[in-house]
Amino acid sequence: MSLLVKICGLSTPETIDAAIEHGATHIGLVHYEPSPRHIDLKTAAELRRRAGRHVQVALLLVNASQQLTGEALAAVRPDIIQFHGNESPEWLAVVKRIAPAQVWKAVGLKDAGTLERIQKYQGAADRILFDAPAAALPGGTGTRFDWSLLKNHRHTMDWGVAGGLTPANVAEAIAATGAPLVDVSSGVESAPGVKDVDKIAAFLKAARS
Numbered sequence: 001m002s003l004l005v006k007i008c009g010l011s012t013p014e015t016i017d018a019a020i021e022h023g024a025t026h027i028g029l030v031h032y033e034p035s036p037r038h039i040d041l042k043t044a045a046e047l048r049r050r051a052g053r054h055v056q057v058a059l060l061l062v063n064a065s066q067q068l069t070g071e072a073l074a075a076v077r078p079d080i081i082q083f084h085g086n087e088s089p090e091w092l093a094v095v096k097r098i099a100p101a102q103v104w105k106a107v108g109l110k111d112a113g114t115l116e117r118i119q120k121y122q123g124a125a126d127r128i129l130f131d132a133p134a135a136a137l138p139g140g141t142g143t144r145f146d147w148s149l150l151k152n153h154r155h156t157m158d159w160g161v162a163g164g165l166t167p168a169n170v171a172e173a174i175a176a177t178g179a180p181l182v183d184v185s186s187g188v189e190s191a192p193g194v195k196d197v198d199k200i201a202a203f204l205k206a207a208r209s
């Protein structure tokens, strides 16, 4: 299967267009106020429309209330809802039942025990996104995890790798983990929250090299 590449934290039409032009398969919109990439739901809906059907659009939420999750899904109509906090498998299962969107769960990969614990998301999440363990923010910090933890791991769910990826290291990350999907945010920015179209192009080229 060909590699899936997600560019996350986009907040302008120009960067959406660049991601599509250079071959991203997925883009991400962040609705989480502490993030430098936070956008309101009206902007997210506009950008979602801009992306059209050229890419799959993920809406990223962190520990959002039931009410906010419902409002966000109704306003943005994403293809995917990416939960990046401490959301329970039970909550994901509810969303999966009622929402016309795939459900992805990001998990901080700390050690081999994490790989055991994520089994609880079996059936509740459509994809697991391995990221570095949460620090000041739960993601988007440019921090890598130990990729060797995924070497020879027998995955039981669809999955992908995020956390600290850049144009310079994404090919190595894919080689080390065999990831079918890579996801980047801060590694294609010139400043926190400011996406750089040349870095987006370089990331997509390096990922497919």
Ligand SMILES: O=C(O)c1ccccc1N[C@@H]1O[C@H](COP(=O)(O)O)[C@@H](O)[C@H]1O
Pocket (backbone or CB within 6 Å): 008, 009, 028, 030, 032, 035, 036, 037, 038, 060, 062, 084, 106, 129, 131, 137, 138, 139, 140, 141, 142, 143, 162, 163, 164, 165, 183, 184, 185, 186, 187
């Ligand atoms: O992008 C953010 O600001 C963000 C905020 C809160 C949770 C997750 C966030 N981003 C996601 O984190 C990973 C890794 O990002 P990075 O490449 O290390 O900057 C990725 O999935 C982003 O979508």
